[in-house]
Amino acid sequence: MPNGHNNNERFGATPGRPRSEQSKTAVLRTTSRLLREVGLSAMTTEQIAAQSGTSKATIYKWWHNKFAVAVEAFLSELHTESADPDTGSAVRDFGLVLRGVMRFYDSEGGRVFAELVGQAQSDPVIEVELREHLIQSRRDVGRKIWSRGVERGELRADVDVEIALDLIFGPAMYRLVASHDPLDDATADAVIAAVMRGLAR
């Protein structure tokens, strides 16, 4: 059952027992469940070990701490990560993407994501991990949509793309962490409409 092709890509196998893929997936699966059930801060490494049938030593061998496990477990569930709709209209594309973001933020996974973002404020390792794998991947999609829109003449070429992406994605993150107003399709649509036309007369 173990490593069909895991270590030693071509030849020269490492001596000793190879890493158990079974343990790894059991840990990640258990962590995903615990993140939903009790949340990031209440989840303990001991729970993960006990409920996944592994041991704390094994977990700490492969991950820095429970947050690193949580990040990997969280990422491993986001399979359909950051799809680019490419409908031919940048405005429509951004609308679809932002709807997706808000729906996700509003879901169970969104709460977990918020907790991870929270933890990242005092844990640089998580911060980097989240930025590279979640923030930037989403912005990469946004950059593609943006450049297509500029090429097609839909969008203003004189606006810095990074600023534009902040205008589009910022409100969602703001509502996620500040919880002052809901995250829903109507909000996504309103944000896109307003940010595209501008607020001034």
Place this chain on the structure above:
Amino acid sequence: MPNGHNNNERFGATPGRPRSEQSKTAVLRTTSRLLREVGLSAMTTEQIAAQSGTSKATIYKWWHNKFAVAVEAFLSELHTESADPDTGSAVRDFGLVLRGVMRFYDSEGGRVFAELVGQAQSDPVIEVELREHLIQSRRDVGRKIWSRGVERGELRADVDVEIALDLIFGPAMYRLVASHDPLDDATADAVIAAVMRGLAR
């Protein structure tokens, strides 16, 4: 919260020794310093007690936990809270406010604020406290600026003010918690310019 501004509103004193204002301010001052020096998550209740000359029991008598102390200490330092510039131009007003926000987020206090926002993701009490005293007070200023701008005909009356405020303040919060790009005056100006004119041609 026990007696916001202490005993006997008008007459009729509470029996017993009154709360020591000296202890309270010592706790808050020490906490402010510790927040800057070691950060929210590394700061311990025992440190606050020892360095403020009070005791853990006294701290736990008046605050739920170290986070509640941190919030109050943090708020007590933001004396010049959310000033309304009122220059006669809504665009200029928003520009000044957003510059202030970004400068604050980029400062030592901004790091503390980010940690508090992070903790709020798994602590509803802090979440409410932050939203009521920091998020909404800032938005209140924004609403005033907005309504003046609409009255003066500077701003579009058909845009929901809450959405507008999200467009203006969202990018700053986004950069604060995601740390993907800097928080500075140039960014504030670019955000205001872009959001006012709109992104579409």
Place this chain on the structure above:
Amino acid sequence: MPNGHNNNERFGATPGRPRSEQSKTAVLRTTSRLLREVGLSAMTTEQIAAQSGTSKATIYKWWHNKFAVAVEAFLSELHTESADPDTGSAVRDFGLVLRGVMRFYDSEGGRVFAELVGQAQSDPVIEVELREHLIQSRRDVGRKIWSRGVERGELRADVDVEIALDLIFGPAMYRLVASHDPLDDATADAVIAAVMRGLAR
């Protein structure tokens, strides 16, 4: 020291408000009840204050600590302290006294006494208090019985009275603190019978 009859018995009133006898008796009564209900170690000064309608400061003003209060409360209840039966027979007298001692040790008050004896092992003030007011007063009665018995020719004049009293009262205390065997009339009688006749043939 809890001045049994402190202020101005006869003449020369002290200025200021005199000590409230009402408070004193309320404290002692409440303490007696608490000693029975929760025991010495579980009883707190705060309970005494709250349930007697007094304040902790008042208690600490007149007693060293809760143990001193407990001792005084305990003593104040032993009104029929150490009666001397004087039946004309020393053996019968000791039998009656030892029965009384064992009945008392076996009662609710006996448990309280045992706890006080226990506390005395690490609190010299209590130790002195108990020895003077409970141990010695009982031995004083024993000494009277002993000397009458010697005079009447019932008892051996060549035995040290202190040793004799230890033989008579020792087993009861031993059973009280070691709890290895019951404290009852039959035991009292058996002890008196055996100690009087001796164990050797």
Place this chain on the structure above:
Amino acid sequence: MPNGHNNNERFGATPGRPRSEQSKTAVLRTTSRLLREVGLSAMTTEQIAAQSGTSKATIYKWWHNKFAVAVEAFLSELHTESADPDTGSAVRDFGLVLRGVMRFYDSEGGRVFAELVGQAQSDPVIEVELREHLIQSRRDVGRKIWSRGVERGELRADVDVEIALDLIFGPAMYRLVASHDPLDDATADAVIAAVMRGLAR
């Protein structure tokens, strides 16, 4: 140094890291020292942990509280526990045993023992522990001496052995906890002499 013979004597080791005998003995040794140096009531769990190089968690894992540690530490030092002299004379045997008891009660260890007895008055777990391991083991020796004496015709067969043991050991315990008179060889001899011959003429 790991488990010489601790877990499951013959085969089938217990999984997991075995209990550290080093920690256990360090805790007991430190506790013994602290009992002599500061006494039972003044000794704290934190002191034991700090001075033994272990942690509070480890102590609480294996013992209920500091008193349980104290009992075990105390017992572990009484290696030559309750020797039976067996000189051929029951009176002489009891004399030797009682001298030993009184010498011990009069020593540093005797003060510790008194404090343990004191604590037992409000802690049933300690009470049982002390009774089983200290009180009864001593009485077991006494029962052997007694039955040999009865067989040899030295002692009265019509006296209940438990009562006899109370007469012999009771005075020592009485003096230990009441501190009304000294604990020495002369007292031991006088007690044995008097209790054997009886007090009545």
Place this chain on the structure above:
DNA sequence: GAATAAACGAGACGGTACGTCTCGTCTTATG
């Protein structure tokens, strides 16, 4: 097939912060 090497489960360990508790002192206003 034996030896070697590493990963594994179980769980004990030292460390540290937590939040609670009781103690004995103090600071008010009241009588």
Place this chain on the structure above:
DNA sequence: CATAAGACGAGACGTACCGTCTCGTTTATTC
């Protein structure tokens, strides 16, 4: 001035989780 009320500093308590370690076992490669 003694009091009731109750806040306070001090510090021990027992719990929880962290990340490390030490066992004996299992699973692979290498000789």
